[in-house]
Amino acid sequence: MSGDRAERELRRGGAYEVRAGVAWLLALTVAAVLAPWLSPFDPVRQIDPVAARLLPPGATRVVVELPFETRAAERIDRDGDRLLLHRLGRVESVPAADVRSVDPRRFLLGTDRLGRDVASRCLWGARVSLIIGFASLLLSTTVGVGVGAAAALGGAWVDAILMRLVDALLAFPWIMLLIALAALFPPATFTLVLLLGCTSWGGVARLARAEIAGLRRREFVQAARGLGVAPLRVVTRHILPHVATPLAVAATLRVAGLLLAEASLSFLGFGVPAPDPSWGGMIAESRYDPLASWWLIAAPATALVGTVVAVNLIADGLRDVLDPRTG
Amino acid sequence: MLGYGLRRLGASLLLLWLVLTGTFFLIHLAPGEPAVLFENRELGPEQRQALEALYGFDQPLLVQYGRWLGGVLRGDWGSSLSLRRPVADLILERLGPTILLVGSALVLEHLAGLPLGLLAARRAGSGFDRLLRAGALLMASTPAFLVGLVLLGLFAVRWPLFPAGNMSSDDAAFLGPWSRLLDLAHHLALPAATLALVRCVGVLRHVRNGLLDVLQQDFIVAARARGLSESAVLWRHALPNVLGPLIQRLGVSLPLLLSGVVVLEVVFSWPGLGTLGYQAILQRDIPLVLAATGFSALLVILGGLGADLAHGWIDPRVQRVR
Numbered sequence: 001m002s003g004d005r006a007e008r009e010l011r012r013g014g015a016y017e018v019r020a021g022v023a024w025l026l027a028l029t030v031a032a033v034l035a036p037w038l039s040p041f042d043p044v045r046q047i048d049p050v051a052a053r054l055l056p057p058g059a060t061r062v063v064v065e066l067p068f069e070t071r072a073a074e075r076i077d078r079d080g081d082r083l084l085l086h087r088l089g090r091v092e093s094v095p096a097a098d099v100r101s102v103d104p105r106r107f108l109l110g111t112d113r114l115g116r117d118v119a120s121r122c123l124w125g126a127r128v129s130l131i132i133g134f135a136s137l138l139l140s141t142t143v144g145v146g147v148g149a150a151a152a153l154g155g156a157w158v159d160a161i162l163m164r165l166v167d168a169l170l171a172f173p174w175i176m177l178l179i180a181l182a183a184l185f186p187p188a189t190f191t192l193v194l195l196l197g198c199t200s201w202g203g204v205a206r207l208a209r210a211e212i213a214g215l216r217r218r219e220f221v222q223a224a225r226g227l228g229v230a231p232l233r234v235v236t237r238h239i240l241p242h243v244a245t246p247l248a249v250a251a252t253l254r255v256a257g258l259l260l261a262e263a264s265l266s267f268l269g270f271g272v273p274a275p276d277p278s279w280g281g282m283i284a285e286s287r288y289d290p291l292a293s294w295w296l297i298a299a300p301a302t303a304l305v306g307t308v309v310a311v312n313l314i315a316d317g318l319r320d321v322l323d324p325r326t327g
Numbered sequence: 328m329l330g331y332g333l334r335r336l337g338a339s340l341l342l343l344w345l346v347l348t349g350t351f352f353l354i355h356l357a358p359g360e361p362a363v364l365f366e367n368r369e370l371g372p373e374q375r376q377a378l379e380a381l382y383g384f385d386q387p388l389l390v391q392y393g394r395w396l397g398g399v400l401r402g403d404w405g406s407s408l409s410l411r412r413p414v415a416d417l418i419l420e421r422l423g424p425t426i427l428l429v430g431s432a433l434v435l436e437h438l439a440g441l442p443l444g445l446l447a448a449r450r451a452g453s454g455f456d457r458l459l460r461a462g463a464l465l466m467a468s469t470p471a472f473l474v475g476l477v478l479l480g481l482f483a484v485r486w487p488l489f490p491a492g493n494m495s496s497d498d499a500a501f502l503g504p505w506s507r508l509l510d511l512a513h514h515l516a517l518p519a520a521t522l523a524l525v526r527c528v529g530v531l532r533h534v535r536n537g538l539l540d541v542l543q544q545d546f547i548v549a550a551r552a553r554g555l556s557e558s559a560v561l562w563r564h565a566l567p568n569v570l571g572p573l574i575q576r577l578g579v580s581l582p583l584l585l586s587g588v589v590v591l592e593v594v595f596s597w598p599g600l601g602t603l604g605y606q607a608i609l610q611r612d613i614p615l616v617l618a619a620t621g622f623s624a625l626l627v628i629l630g631g632l633g634a635d636l637a638h639g640w641i642d643p644r645v646q647r648v649r
Contacts, residue, residue, distance in 0.1 A: 164341065164342070164345060165345070167338075167342050167345070168342055168345035168346045168349055170582060171342055171343075171346055171582065171624045171627045171628050171631075172346060172582065172620065172623070172624055172627070173582050173585035173586045173588075173589060173620075173623045173624070173627060174582060174583070174586045175586035175587075175589045175590060176585070176586065176589050176601070176604055176619070176620055176623050177620065179589075179604075179605065179608050180350070180353075180354070180604075180608050180616055180620060181353065183608045183609070183611070184353075184354070256467075256468065260468075260470045263470050263472075263473075264470055264471075264472060264586075264590050267470075267472050267590065268590065268593060268605065280470070283472070283473060283476065286476075287476055287594070289480070289484065290476045290477060290479055290480030290484065291477070291480035291481065291484065291485055292484075297473075297476065297477070297480075301469075301473055304470070304473075305465070305468050305469050305473070308468035308469075309464060309465065309468040311468075312464055312467060312468050313464070316464075
């Protein structure tokens with residue numbers, strides 16, 4: 001049987017895959033934390049909506065700051081006490097005394113339709129994605145484990161009611177439920193975390209319930225109860241540590257789903273509100289002509305897909321280690 | 328089988344009622360005004376009250392709920408506030424396109440996923456298998472709308488082989504029946520292909536991993552020891568053991584499928600339940616939102632029920648477990 005050997009080989013390769021995933025996430029976290037210092041421009045600043053619009057990656061412009069506006073010139077000349085800006089095929093002359101700053105810049109990932117720097121927006125978008133992904137994961141895991149534990153330990157009626165609730169939650173097409181709810185609340189990152197977290201705990205609850213119900217009758221739990229340990233303490237100290245690993249795998253997989261859901265919401269216009277950058281929103285902005293300005297879609301798409309791939313790699317690796325039976 | 332079916336049906340009806348009730352109270356308890364009142368901000372208080380009375384928004388919530396549920400039981404879902412037509416008509420119009428899109432995507436994803444999974448399992452560990460694994464990982468990590476946008480950009484804008492949206496051409500009404508069918512297929516191709524592409528990796532992984540699991544079991548060793556050819560082992564002994572769970576997987580993945588459909592329908596302006604629900608939500612059209620979410624949930628529940636029954640029929644052991 002060639003399958004056995006092949007599987008072993010693949011699993012050995014898995015260690016590298018997990019490391020690659022972790023490395024990507026670490027780099028992303030650093031980038032997100034340092035975004036204010038790393039990003040070349042303010043992500044919502046329209047540098048020059050006319051002359052710095054849809055610049056391809058690597059384009060250079062001289063950013064000239066005037067009292068009431070910023071202009072991006074292809075090059076500048078000095079003419080006595082005036083500055084000549086070569087901009088949009090014309091030469092504009094401005095008094096040198098008015099110029100606040102002259103700054104030759106390279107737009108690494110180009111600019112978008114409104115003349116904003118794509119690289120800066122991608123960097124700041126990492127913040128949004130990471131915050132939303134992990135905060136909503138925390139929320140959904142807390143709620144899910146709480147409901148699952150209550151269902152497993154609370155008796156037949158509580159179990160029946162809670163599990164029908166979970167069934168109902170899981171029967172909704174998730175995105176439809178999310179946009180229906182998102183439309184009702186003012187758009188903000190915090191709202192998104194709440195919505196994503198409060199609608200995604202169904203699967204966790206089922207898993208936690210099954211795992212905890214399996215442990216409930218075990219001797220060490222009975223012993224703890226017999227010794228008069230308080231029920232809440234039995235759950236937190238004696239039961240939860242044993243179900244942590246399967247829950248961790250499920251949680252990692254769920255991050256991927258949450259990141260994709262956040263992107264879909266932003267794409268549909270129910271995500272992070274307008275000028276603030278998010279990867280899904282950036283992809284949405286390129287929807288009317290997806291490939292003409294390819295960098296508009298390529299940059300955020302690479303960031304988003306790369307991050308979800310990283311998360312999936314880690315989840316696959318964890319599952320291989322914890323459950324060697326499935327490949 | 329009948330008892331099992333009835334039990335599952337009862338559970339499904341209960342579930343549907345829960346979903347409808349949950350949606351109703353969520354939407355009504357949330358802040359914000361429905362479309363009619365919103366549109367007519369300049370109205371005086373008396374007119375506003377008259378409008379509220381007309382639509383029943385002045386009644387206590389439980390009374391509204393009772394009326395609405397009574398109507399739903401009689402098949403009357405109320406009328407849309409923004410489109411000013413009976414909601415049931417709108418839903419029925421849009422149900423067909425969604426089922427068409429989902430159905431053709433399901434067929435396509437299995438047509439692509441099954442043979443690829445088989446090949447990958449037969450050559451587990453080969454370069455081909457690794458390539459598929461990597462491709463599957465990439466696809467599973469890409470949101471459907473992104474795939475849709477890229478395909479749209481490539482095959483509708485860069486090389487305009489397919490229409491960029493909608494379900495039929497403007498002149499479809501003047502075409503003969505065959506050309507109209509062809510026109511429909513032409514419009515269906517891109518959205519269905521997108522959905523199938525995103526989802527076929529699930530089928531592929533399932534078939535591959537399932538087969539690898541089954542191929543290590545004793546009865547396969549026995550079949551091989553009897554001198555059966557490798558293809559007979561695969562087709563007659565291994566594959567049937569993977570198909571049952573595949574059908575069950577289908578039922579479980581339906582909510583996810585319908586979520587994907589909502590976004591893709593918006594990308595391709597496909598006139599289905601997803602775009603209807605999306606527009607209803609944008610317009611705060613309460614009866615329409617309720618019906619659209621209700622019907623999406625109904626599709627999920629019916630699909631799950633169908634998958635459970637099919638699985639129970641194929642593998643009678645399942646009936647006893649529940």
